[in-house]
Amino acid sequence: MGSQGGFGQSKEFLDLVKSIGEARSKAEEDRIVLNEIETLKRRISEPDIPKRKMKEYIIRLVYVEMLGHDASFGYIHAVKMTHDDNLVLKRTGYLAVTLFLNEDHDLIILIVNTIQKDLKSDNYLIVCAALNAVCKLINEETIPAVLPQVVELLGHSKEAVRRKAIMALHRFYQKSPSSVQHLVSNFRKRLCDNDPGVMGATLCPLFDLITVDVNSYKDLVISFVSILKQVAERRLPKSYDYHQMPAPFIQIRLLKILALLGSGDKQASENMYTVVGDIFRKCDSSSNIGNAVLYECICCVSSIYANPKLIESAADVIARFLKSDSHNLKYMGIDALGRLIKTSPEIAEQHQLAVIDCLEDPDDTLKRKTFELLYKMTKSSNVEVIVDRMIDYMISINDNHYKTEIASRCVELAEQFAPSNHWFIQTMNKVFEHAGDLVNIKVAHNLMRLIAEGFGEDDDNADSQLRSSAVESYLRIIGEPKLPSVFLQVICWVLGEYGTADGKVSASYITGKLCDVAEAYSNDETIKAYAITALMKIYAFEIAAGRKVDMLPECQSLIEELSASHSTDLQQRAYELEAVTGLDAYAVEIIMPADASCEDIEIDKNLSFLNGYVEQALEKGAQPYIPENERSGMLSVSNFRSQDQHEASIHGLRFEAYELPKPSVPSRPPVSLASATELAPVPEPSYPRVTQNVASVPSVSSADPSDLRLRLDGVQKKWGRPTYTPSETSTSTSTSEKTVNGVTKVDAARDTIYSKVRDTTYDSRKPDAEIPLEKQKLAASLFGGSSKTERRASTTGHRAGKASSHVIEKPQASKASDKTVAEKTIVQPPPDLLDLGEPAVLSRSPSIDPFKQLEGLLDSPQVPSNSNHGAAGANKDSDIIGLHAETAGSGPSSGIVNPVPTNKNDLDLLSGLSNSTTNNALGGTPTAHSTQVSKGPNTKDSLEKDSLVRQMGVTPTSPNPNLFKDLLG
């Protein structure tokens, strides 16, 4: 065969590819492919095909199958090819089978043996190919057949093989966690592999394992942090750099893992702060991958125990993302914002206009993400605007999947935050009207229940108002063509139940409408059933009220039609209606009491009201009733079924499935735990030693209670659990000190943010001409209300004290604020005009307290308090230095051996740890500085804010109604 194009493929094949590429229609392409299949079918079954030719046929089969045609006639040849000794052919065979077969295919059984053999091959490429196939082709049942070999490969001399072996084990774990339960320790062990690539690969399974069970891996926090530190400090080989970033994919994985481990765990989180902060600082935000790492940092920060400084950095990055021109970054920014507002909701306000821009962006993905964010930050103050927006968007899209989702979100938000009954009904109407068929039927039932029960308050008046507004709106809507069935059901039910309740609408009008509905949707039986029952209710209420009923002619004909319906249900309803109309008022009122849909119906299961009748019959000599289960001997048709079951239970022939066998797995974990250290199933001499080392890495900080405790005695461990250390008291005091510090910091952060908000509100007096008024309104309505809660929370102790201290310098302050505000107009997200009133309202009442409080505090001027802070910070930092020094010292002295007994400097974890600690100690002082720096503008801000409070006190106040009037028209 002549090799064309330099790829060793025949001309025939290249022609095929070319003709497919040039095919003008799907039909033409299909014709070519079918032709090809015929050729291949014929050729492939010829005897004695040269192997190279066969290889090409197989590749052509792969191609054919990629184009969507069945190539199963050639599978067996692909399987055969895996048996070949030649590397090229074997790899081709493996490639083909991984693409063709799934793990449960019948032919797999023919491959398992080959895989087993190849995993033991001397040629590492063959091993790699086999590992690749293992991932795709081995299922739960065949895992044991290859597991020993794969585990053995964890110690292979080639790092590429070790890496793939770890990935294969990970795959096994995904397919059947129990099959590799006893091997989990191998992942921990490989975390200390000499090769960074292998270490990086280990992070994938560890991530999965930690997702499932966080607590068993808390001990690894220190290791992960130190690895991340080393990576970020570029101590990996240069080849791991990507676009000038040191091993970004490993950084991302590690940050993900840290996010899991630090979630809700203050102690673990504290270990992470420094390194995450470092990455925030170092990360190159001009490259895509740098931003990927930054985004991951934000995710991590929003997941771990909150740290104000990190949150600040995260907010800065988010601001940069949102301001960027790249849609990708905007998307990430919105996503990150959605994460961060869980911990610090006030951040959203800084970005209101950016968010609104995203909402109006033509990019659908971005829009949806933004709706997700809005969904997360909905509260009663902005629900109307958000839900309105959502509905508008819902109407505009065609994607049913997303329509359903957004509809259910609208419903959820409306139910949760509805400001008024009227609005709620209107909203639900819109949702049903436009997405009715996509909404879960439960939502409709929920709506009916809500209308019937009211909003739970004991205010009958409001409830009846709700109902009459519902009735009114439904009567308006009912005439529209093509309403969704679910919606019509709701309409019919409500009209029947409450249509005539308030007496505004005449019965004949409603019944006319109902008849129209039944006629217009004559092939929907459910609607007809709802309609006729509604008719019955209305007539019943009319009769009960003593009014004369004139049945409309169309109603008559409807009844006639339904009485002859094929559906027994409709028939029954029609006959019932006829019967009811023939009754007198008294009887009707009993069978159809008005507004009784919420009454509980008591069901007398014993049918006790028939007792008298039964007794009479018995007296007359009737046979007494024998319960069904006692009549086993009788062979009447009616109880045949039950008898059958009865028999079955006697003879013991069971038709239901047997109970699942109790898996042997549960008994394993304890065993495996033991085996992890002693009974290592892996034939590897160094195993127990190394495992211990792994455990000892973290035990620098948190003592491992089992075996390492003795060694650590006498070592002062401030990071450890206090129970094991003699210096318990000192530890606890230091932490408490920190917390105090933390709290004050949080407050400080709040101050800054809050005062920024204030700035914007202040700005609104001289609105920026560039921002369209509409957007400002929207911003105000979306974000305006949120300062409410924030405000209240922050007017306490320390903050009040601070605020008070500024009052002395008030005149000067207001001037300064004016200036800075003017400057800020350019930089900061511009203002919301309509938000004006709100903060003023809110600030008025709480502002009384701080000012009163301050009179007592006036004499404690600002400077001392600030220095106090510095001192606290310094204290803390020196503390940290102490800690690090100690740990660094205690590392070697406590006899904890280097975990990696090799000389590769850059990967040596423990040395890295001690190194990092010294670094940390050095880095301690700068941090202190930066805190103070960040406090600088802070005080200024609070000055501004203070002056603002004064100014705003005068402004008229009545916040939202106006605004909504504008927005809702």
Place this chain on the structure above:
Amino acid sequence: MIKSVMVMNTQGKPRLAKFYDFQPVEKQQELIRSVFGVLCGRADNVSNFVEADSIFGPGTRLVYKHFATLYFVFIFDSSENELAMLDLIQVFVETLDKCFKNLHTILDEIIFGGQVLETSSIEVIKAVEEISKLESASNAIALVSKSVSGWRSR
């Protein structure tokens, strides 16, 4: 986890399709078609991300990159980072740019069982070259062929 990698041209014809969870042939075609349907409806200057829950089930996302007449598409779940996936496409494309052959081999070196294996295109090329070197060596020994530089599928 990465669920699938697809390369298709701007007319929706698949050039490479790899699924890390098994999908029957018909399903594969359907997925490729619906992915193409989503992609061709997107303008040039919008983001590279699409939420793909309607195609691949809840929580899945899709990142694509458009080069000349080709779409490179990665589909993955919430355990991956969108921007990072975008860069992984970059790695893949850069690698292809350096040696355009053995697409599947290259992809196998980058993604393994749905997890990111290698992210340096230089390392990938090194591995691929080593494979083809050894392959031709074994070819020479087996006396099957003199000049097969490797296999490929496109």
